[in-house]
Amino acid sequence: xxxxxxxxxxxxxxxxxxxxxxxxxxxxxxxxxxxxxxxxxxxxxxxxxxxxxxxxxxxxxxxxxxxxxxxxxxxxxxxxxxxxxxxxxxxxxxxxxxxxxxxxxxxxxxxxxxxxxxxxxxxxxxxxxxxxxxxxxxxxxxxxxxxxxxxxxxxxxxxxxxxxxxxxxxxxxxxxxxxxxxxxxxxxxxxxxxxxxxxxxxxxxxxxxxxxxxxxxxxxxxxxxxxxxxxxxxxxxxxxxxxxxxxxxxxxxxxxxxxxxxxxxxxxxxxxxxxxxxxxxxxxxxxxxxxxxxxxxxxxxxxxxxxxxxxxxxxxxxxxxxxxxxxxxxxxxxxxxxxxxxxxxxxxxxxxxxxxxxxxxxxxxxxxxxxxxxxxxxxxxxxxxxxxxxxxxxxxxxxxxxxxxxxxxxxxxxxxxxxxxxxxxxxxxxxxxxxxxxxxxxxxxxxxxxxxxxxxxxxxxxxxxxxxxxxxxxxxxxxxxxxxxxxxxxxxxxxxxxxxxxxxxxxxxxxxxxxxxxxxxxxxxxx
Numbered sequence: 194x195x196x197x198x199x200x201x202x203x204x205x206x207x208x209x210x211x212x213x214x215x216x217x218x219x220x221x222x223x224x225x226x227x228x229x230x231x232x233x234x235x236x237x238x239x240x241x242x243x244x245x246x247x248x249x250x251x252x253x254x255x256x257x258x259x260x261x262x263x264x265x266x267x268x269x270x271x272x273x274x275x276x277x278x279x280x281x282x283x284x285x286x287x288x289x290x291x292x293x294x295x296x297x298x299x300x301x302x303x304x305x306x307x308x309x310x311x312x313x314x315x316x317x318x319x320x321x322x323x324x325x326x327x328x329x330x331x332x333x334x335x336x337x338x339x340x341x342x343x344x345x346x347x348x349x350x351x352x353x354x355x356x357x358x359x360x361x362x363x364x365x366x367x368x369x370x371x372x373x374x375x376x377x378x379x380x381x382x383x384x385x386x387x388x389x390x391x392x393x394x395x396x397x398x399x400x401x402x403x404x405x406x407x408x409x410x411x412x413x414x415x416x417x418x419x420x421x422x423x424x425x426x427x428x429x430x431x432x433x434x435x436x437x438x439x440x441x442x443x444x445x446x447x448x449x450x451x452x453x454x455x456x457x458x459x460x461x462x463x464x465x466x467x468x469x470x471x472x473x474x475x476x477x478x479x480x481x482x483x484x485x486x487x488x489x490x491x492x493x494x495x496x497x498x499x500x501x502x503x504x505x506x507x508x509x510x511x512x513x514x515x516x517x518x519x520x521x522x523x524x525x526x527x528x529x530x531x532x533x534x535x536x537x538x539x540x541x542x543x544x545x546x547x548x549x550x551x552x553x554x555x556x557x558x559x560x561x562x563x564x565x566x567x568x569x570x571x572x573x574x575x576x577x578x579x580x581x582x583x584x585x586x587x588x589x590x591x592x593x594x595x596x597x598x599x600x601x602x603x604x605x606x607x608x609x610x611x612x613x614x615x616x617x618x619x620x621x622x623x624x625x626x627x628x629x630x631x632x633x634x635x636x637x638x639x640x641x642x643x644x645x646x647x648x649x650x651x652x653x654x655x656x657x658x659x660x661x662x663x664x665x666x667x668x669x670x671x672x673x674x675x676x677x678x679x680x681x682x683x684x685x686x687x688x689x690x691x692x693x694x695x696x697x698x699x700x701x702x703x704x705x706x707x708x709x710x711x712x713x714x715x716x717x718x719x720x
């Protein structure tokens with residue numbers, strides 16, 4: 194499928210450069226700004242969202258945007274468009290995210306028909322995994338819809354965090370906030386005029402709508418107008434005929450009218466992979482009170498329904514005020530601006546994963562509900578809890594020159610199996626290795642157990658090495674500095690001198706393999 198039509202030429206008023214990034218063309222535009230296809234100093238493609246200048250005059254927006262960027266840095270890159278960089282001091286500010294080369298879900302459904310079998314199940318798992326990571330960083334997406342799900346060869350990617358919000362409860366009803374998100378994929382509580390907080394449960398409802406669309410080709414609650422669509426969401430039960438038996442009960446749980454009755458994203462994932470049993474209809478667990486599912490916060494269904502009916506007129510009025518020629522944030526822009534962050538190829542730029550600005554995900558994830566205190570590998574995050582102390586621990590000096598990574602905890606994006614697990618790369622045995630799955634990108638990370646002044650990193654590749662990769666250091670597990678980068682890797686032993694940079698975590702992040710196999714690393718040494 195040719196995606197060149199997605200990139201339109203720069204306009205006369207558009208910048209040609211932002212920081213270290215050369216702008217190539219426009220990918221789209223939305224309520225918050227314009228998205229550009231860009232190229233970094235190393236020639237790698239990226240997507241840059243430049244905020245509308247008018248928004249920066251609003252102190253509340255600026256504070257919210259800064260907070261949003263801080264949280265976006267913490268969203269793990271699996272199944273999402275990775276957050277790479279931001280310049281909050283630029284006028285206006287901008288953020289940089291991963292360039293994703295692949296069609297959107299509606300393009301696939303329109304061209305080939307609804308997804309079936311393993312393709313549909315993989316999509317359900319991938320989007321649930323993305324939401325687990327997003328919610329684990331205490332972010333709510335708020336605009337999960339088919340256009341914001343891309344399908345590159347590496348697997349589904351959830352994009353567009355431009356209207357994501359932190360977990361702090363927010364009033365659901367203002368004209369701007371209410372209409373953020375495509376109406377047909379919005380949860381019932383978002384149409385309430387009561388003090389109903391918009392929570393991560395709203396994203397779970399949207400997940401159900403997206404998977405139903407992918408498996409049937411139908412938009413579940415579509416009406417003749419936005420207000421009619423909202424009315425159907427509030428009052429109609431979904432018609433899930435056409436979905437396979439393995440998915441239908443899980444999707445139905447996600448589409449519960451009361452947010453307290455929906456499973457958390459991590460529980461969706463648990464049910465999809467068979468780690469959590471799917472509750473039988475009518476059981477306590479199916480109402481959000483079973484083991485492994487959210488505790489019931491008893492329903493406000495009637496209040497939501499009453500308030501929702503009261504605001505249907507406001508929804509219709511808001512749509513009417515925009516007029517047929519005006520598009521708000523709940524509709525996709527036309528033509529080349531159809532998908533604001535559909536970060537696709539513009540032609541000659543080769544698709545690749547770009548730079549990371551945060552901690553990578555763990556190689557395993559817990560199927561328990563994400564919580565504000567979850568920070569272990571089992572909870573899907575490798576970051577240590579943020580310190581509340583104003584001071585930073587001092588970095589130790591490795592006077593003996595020993596290998597600080599030896600037998601330290603190591604994690605990786607994937608492995609071929611137990612015989613090629615991440616700890617093999619820090620066991621001091623040159624005959625054992627970490628071997629990744631056979632796709633890009635992949636990473637391996639080691640925790641040194643404390644902050645050290647690092648002077649050298651040694652990467653010892655096996656025959657299956659990385660052609661393009663970077664070596665990074667982090668002091669706190671959330672902000673990463675690149676100390677070495679190459680697109681001409683040739684394997685063997687690579688020594689990276691480091692000028693006493695302070696770090697506790699070191700990772701190797703590969704974006705292009707040398708052949709058809711996975712990455713293979715004998716040892717990662719840190720001194």
